[in-house]
Amino acid sequence: MLFSLRHRILLLLSCIILVNLVGAGVTLWYTQRSQELQSGIIDTEVGAVTAAHDLTAELLSQRGYTTYFFLNGDETWLKQMQTHHKAFQDQLAKARNTSLLPGGREILNEIESQYIRYVYAREQVINHYKNNRKDDGARLHWTIRERFHNILDLCDQFRKLHEDSIRMQRTEFILQSQALVGLAVAGIFLSTVVGIWLGWVVFRRVLDPIRDMATGSAQDNTEHLPVDNEVEALGDKLRTLITDVGDVQKQLDASRESLMHSEKLALVGKLAAGVAHSIRNPLTSVKMRLFSLERSLELDDNQREDFEVVSEEISHVESIVKNFLEFARRPKLHPRRQSPSDVVDTSLRLLRHRLESNGIEVHLRRDAKLPEVPLDSDQLKEVFVNLFINACDAMVSGGAITVTEETGLIDPMGEVAVIRIADNGPGIPKDIMDKIFDPFFSTKEEGSGLGLAIARRVVEEHGGWLHVRPGEDGGAVFIIALPGVRRSAWLRS
Structure with a gap:
């Protein structure tokens, strides 16, 4: 049984509407999924990577103070070491709150266990130095270095665990985006085929008879169509078709922009945290070395001016790091x-x-x-x-x-x-x-x-x-x- 012209046009329009609804549904689902994935990366994994960097930074900040105390007997070094010790414990607690991976909790437990033994051994070294048993302190001092590096390796394992998790989620995100692109291409192709088919039907079955009637070349036995109503109905259908095709393109553009924006946000979150804290680690060491040199050297005016310039520039670098984390915000000029x-x-x-x-x-x-x-x-x-x-x-x-x-x-x-x-x-x-x-x-x-x-x-x-x-x-x-x-x-x- 052949379909009538009205049924053919209705069927083709229904196909186009179905394609649009499917495209809109997939776009809404993918947008929601992108937001969930973005939120998961930024709120959990990036937070855990940040905590890992802070944990490593506070551990590295404790390095050298025992040696400095051995060299000059100044207990100020011990106070600074105690400050970083408390900060390390705070960062360890923060890392527990941000890490949701089972392997991450196990690594943190091992870090805590080894750090307690390391601190206990370090206190023994300090007591030896305080009681003027420097040889005993020096021998024990060398033994705790291996514990320190073991803790540092565990911090790196914790950071790499969450970085791998971020890469896995990003890979999943890319695969989903590729599937969406494939679906969008298929939708465009299907819409194009259906549109061409509809155009052929309209031209051959509607416009040609109307043109023949307008030029008076229609056959005598041609079925007379209600021209006024048919043309008006045809115009409505064509306008609907144009509007639907435009909506599909807008939805595809919006989906593409959402994909690019979400991917950039994930990349910026990871990049900003890693770069900023990687810069802060050497800055802490530079500050410590400068402080030690300034206390131990007798500087003339020119050298002291150089020290001041270096200190000012270190502060300026810290300001740059802060601006980098706020890269999306346009800086205000102060001319x-x-x-x-x-x-x-x-x-x-x-x-x-x-x-x-x-x-x-x-x-x-x-x-x-x-x-x-x-x-x-x-x-x-x-x-x-x-x-x-x-x-x-x-x-x-x-x-x-x-x-x-x-x-x-x-x-x-x-x-x-x-x-x-x-x-x-x-x-x-x-x-x-x-x-x-x-x-x-x-x-x-x-x-x-x-x-x-x-x-x-x-x-x-x-x-x-x-x-x-x-x-x-x-x-x-x-x-x-x-x-x-x-x-x-x-x-x-």
């Missing part, structure tokens, strides 16, 4: 009138030892200092430091960095201050030249991929731009253009 040349000099002075130790020569081409403009010197300094460090890392066997300063006119910015930073390193491959300013893109194994992205954003918030091009003799040239006095007036508001 004051200053020459960009002063910021360049400060950056080079800060990196002088690093550049010299890597065999990097710096050539500064400046006829006169650039004019003063309102700028945030701290944030702009980070831009220059980032570019200098990138150039230094690229030239592993030494080389030269050329900094050229000049003023000029660039349409539509008007008067600008231009700083070019060129190196004679290997340069940037053409296939990644357009990607280096993308967030989280990095060619370094330990890079976060945020340095150049933040640098461009800082320059753009000053009203300028940051570009890169290949050098004439190899290497890369980064060009910073900052607006002059007239264009920078907005910064005073």
Whole structure:
């Protein structure tokens, strides 16, 4: 039995509506699943990884105090060690609250057991030192080092356990997203086939007879259709079809954006926690060494000034770590009138030892200092430091960095201050030249991929731009253009 025209159109429209309903249902389910997975990673696993990093940091912070007490007998070291001991116990309790994996609880129990034995042995060493039995204390001191490293290995196992859990959940997330993409492609294909079929039916069975009737070429025996009602009904169906196809595309776009957003949030959560706490660990050791050196050395004025500069820069690095954790929030500028040349000099002075130790020569081409403009010197300094460090890392066997300063006119910015930073390193491959300013893109194994992205954003918030091009003799040239006095007036508001 053949279907009538009305039944065919109704059947095709029903198929399209069914595809849309299935697509919408799958999209809603996947969105909810993405939120649950995102919440699970951020609230539990990332929290456990963070606790593992904090636990390792507090354990490492206790290293060396017993030796320092042995060297100078100052009980201040013991007080500081006791502070970190309490902090370690607090972090251990926090790790128990965040870890939901059975293996994690077993590792934490082993950490606690070995740490108690380690603390007891350490107290015996300290008592030997206090009672002037230094030889006995030294022998016992060497035996507890192995316990310390065992505890450190257990902390690493706890961290890796939760990192593996995050990777497994991310793999599951990717597989589900691939399945959704496949379903979406199948839905688009099915909608396309049904739409083409519906179009063919409409053209051959509706529009052609209407056209024949309009031109008077229809056969005498042609069945007369209620043209007015049929055309109106046909128009309604076509409008419904167009609307449904548009809704399917919007739903697919929304699903794709939700997928990308959820994946980035999971990556940022893991990356921010790992990088921030990895930076804080060496900073703690640097602070401790500086404190010890400052107490034990007799410094002249220049050396003391160097110590103060190093201490200030360590605090500044801590501020950078905090800003990194809040990367999604746009930083607020605090401008004051200053020459960009002063910021360049400060950056080079800060990196002088690093550049010299890597065999990097710096050539500064400046006829006169650039004019003063309102700028945030701290944030702009980070831009220059980032570019200098990138150039230094690229030239592993030494080389030269050329900094050229000049003023000029660039349409539509008007008067600008231009700083070019060129190196004679290997340069940037053409296939990644357009990607280096993308967030989280990095060619370094330990890079976060945020340095150049933040640098461009800082320059753009000053009203300028940051570009890169290949050098004439190899290497890369980064060009910073900052607006002059007239264009920078907005910064005073």
